[in-house]
Amino acid sequence: MFYGLSGVRHNSYVSDSKLFPVPADRNAVVFFLLLGLAAPYLVSSLYLNSYILPWLIWTAAVLGLNLVTGWAGQLHLGYAAVMAVGAYSAVHAAKFGIPWEFALLIGGLASSVIGSLFAFAALRTKGLYLALTTLAMQFVMDWVLTHSPTIAGGSHASLQSPTFALLGQDITSDAGLYYVAFGWCVLVTIFMLNLRRTGLGRALVAVREKDFAAAILGVNSFYYKLVAFAASSFIAGVSGAILVSTFYFLAAPEQFAVNVSIQVLAMVIVGGLGSILGSYLGAALILLMPGVVNQLFSLGANLLGLDLGIETLAHIPNAAYGALIVIFLMVEPLGLGKLYANVRDYLMVWPFDQLKK
Amino acid sequence: MNGPVTSGSGQVPVLECIGIERRFGGLVAVSGVDLRLEKGEIFGLVGPNGSGKTTLTNAITGFYPPQKGKILLGGRDITGTAPHKVAGMGVARTFQNLALFNGMSVLDNILLGRHIHMNPGVIRTALYWWLARPQEIANREVVEEVIDFLQLESIRHEMVDGIPIGLKKRVELARALVAEPHLLILDEPMAGMNQEEKEYMARFILDARAERGVSVLLIEHHMDVIIGICDRMLALNYGEMIASGIPREVIKNPRVIEAYIGGAHAE
Numbered sequence: 140m141f142y143g144l145s146g147v148r149h150n151s152y153v154s155d156s157k158l159f160p161v162p163a164d165r166n167a168v169v170f171f172l173l174l175g176l177a178a179p180y181l182v183s184s185l186y187l188n189s190y191i192l193p194w195l196i197w198t199a200a201v202l203g204l205n206l207v208t209g210w211a212g213q214l215h216l217g218y219a220a221v222m223a224v225g226a227y228s229a230v231h232a233a234k235f236g237i238p239w240e241f242a243l244l245i246g247g248l249a250s251s252v253i254g255s256l257f258a259f260a261a262l263r264t265k266g267l268y269l270a271l272t273t274l275a276m277q278f279v280m281d282w283v284l285t286h287s288p289t290i291a292g293g294s295h296a297s298l299q300s301p302t303f304a305l306l307g308q309d310i311t312s313d314a315g316l317y318y319v320a321f322g323w324c325v326l327v328t329i330f331m332l333n334l335r336r337t338g339l340g341r342a343l344v345a346v347r348e349k350d351f352a353a354a355i356l357g358v359n360s361f362y363y364k365l366v367a368f369a370a371s372s373f374i375a376g377v378s379g380a381i382l383v384s385t386f387y388f389l390a391a392p393e394q395f396a397v398n399v400s401i402q403v404l405a406m407v408i409v410g411g412l413g414s415i416l417g418s419y420l421g422a423a424l425i426l427l428m429p430g431v432v433n434q435l436f437s438l439g440a441n442l443l444g445l446d447l448g449i450e451t452l453a454h455i456p457n458a459a460y461g462a463l464i465v466i467f468l469m470v471e472p473l474g475l476g477k478l479y480a481n482v483r484d485y486l487m488v489w490p491f492d493q494l495k496k
Numbered sequence: 497m498n499g500p501v502t503s504g505s506g507q508v509p510v511l512e513c514i515g516i517e518r519r520f521g522g523l524v525a526v527s528g529v530d531l532r533l534e535k536g537e538i539f540g541l542v543g544p545n546g547s548g549k550t551t552l553t554n555a556i557t558g559f560y561p562p563q564k565g566k567i568l569l570g571g572r573d574i575t576g577t578a579p580h581k582v583a584g585m586g587v588a589r590t591f592q593n594l595a596l597f598n599g600m601s602v603l604d605n606i607l608l609g610r611h612i613h614m615n616p617g618v619i620r621t622a623l624y625w626w627l628a629r630p631q632e633i634a635n636r637e638v639v640e641e642v643i644d645f646l647q648l649e650s651i652r653h654e655m656v657d658g659i660p661i662g663l664k665k666r667v668e669l670a671r672a673l674v675a676e677p678h679l680l681i682l683d684e685p686m687a688g689m690n691q692e693e694k695e696y697m698a699r700f701i702l703d704a705r706a707e708r709g710v711s712v713l714l715i716e717h718h719m720d721v722i723i724g725i726c727d728r729m730l731a732l733n734y735g736e737m738i739a740s741g742i743p744r745e746v747i748k749n750p751r752v753i754e755a756y757i758g759g760a761h762a763e
Contacts, residue, residue: 152632152633152636152637152640153629153633156629156632156633156636330621330622333621333622333624333628334621336624336632337616337620337621337624337628337632338607338610338611338614338615338616338620338628338631338632338635339616339617339618339620339621340621341600341604341607341608341611341616342608342611342616344597344599344600345597345608345611348597348598348599348600349595349597351559351579351595352591352595352596352597353580353608354558354559354578354579354580354583355557355579355580355582355583355588355589355591355595356580356583356588356608356609356611356612356671356675357580357583357584357611357612357675358580358608358611359578359580360580366617366618369618370618
């Protein structure tokens, strides 16, 4: 139907390696990009800065975790700890007077160094053992943050983030902060899109799928797993720093605690391992659903005239939200991204349906 | 056949194995195996199931380093070198049970064969348009030559999971060839193929030697193929060498007949 490759002809390898070969996909991407640019003029600043901005930053973070878990196939349960390293290093650097551009870079590099050092040790184990080792990293980081006032910011363990600025220009307006998040998310997305058509992406998938076959092609799996951890930690670090400087405005240990690590992993899995669109959808579902379900339940209770206790009202949405994740994963284990891909694949071959599996 | 037939010429052999022994616990999988593969040769390796053919291959490619013996690649000792480094030295192989990457297209699978010529990294990916694209295109051209050579044009954008096994074997051969190896190790490339597919594959192996200058170590059960295209061969049984030489002579050796068909028929 409107998804189709009819009339698309490639006469060079450059045009054959386009990111979006299907015209309909390309149009959709341009549409959403323009929508993203125009968002401050379309959405009230309350929604812009309390929903869309964190969603975009978390999406960037989820894409980073997807690099390790979706592409390289390594379970990572300490991702929030890596984000914390970036956030704290960047805020400390900014407090020290370093411009934010470099502070973000320092945050990313600090995360990258600590993440890879840890991975260097952890990657000697595989599968569930690796998952547990990364979980250990999370606990080490939690402990460091709660036990070292110099890092965490005094006895209250809260660290005020200096005013965000780029190119010497203070950014305080809602729209300005939104554009910072939007820009970062777009950058990370472009990187991940390019990963699908370069040797690095292929090598990572090879390591994930069959490491012995990767080895015989000259792919050093230990090295490429390490590269995946380093790159993903960089993305995590900068995302953590942007999250603190444009959304939370102060850094506290509980923002990067173990439950956050689990939450990011949930975003990756619900969205779809190795899916870029899925990372957007997964982050949206996990971030926004609790609020939406909550409102639906209180609305429903009001309509039916039920007098639900405040505690029941607090707990039912949690259960519903959990059930929702289970249902999504039962319908499509490969996540929300795959749900979209199924529709797209069907439309691609319409009016036939031989691709339906 | 017009390939070199004699062994022991003055040239440095592509591959030389001296007294290889590999045990798994108490089981001796390969012992005392010598092998010398000259440049431009197609060398057959035969033997019943469990005779140590694949173990020998795994010893050469670094998966199971031998406990005794030496492996020389172009005169250079590579005993115990890690598989990914052996690949970088110009050894490519295919697997008995196929080792293609499912979920990737045929083209991406073959492009992975170019890995040792690409050295991909994060910076290169991040600056795709400036650093990665020229390299990707250059390597794509090499890959397309091999796709053309092995007649895979029509399926290059198919997912590799969905194509028939005969084509999968061909894709794996393509992936090995694009690495531009000196030594190509083919582990049963014709298993499960019909006569027509076998003839295609045999022709591709001969053409690969003639056009791309590779030397081939060929593991096969089909004796007609071994006799048809191999210059020399080695027969193994229970991990030991039982005969070696020119295929037509080796297959008349009573020990080979006994190992393959059974003692009662050995007359």
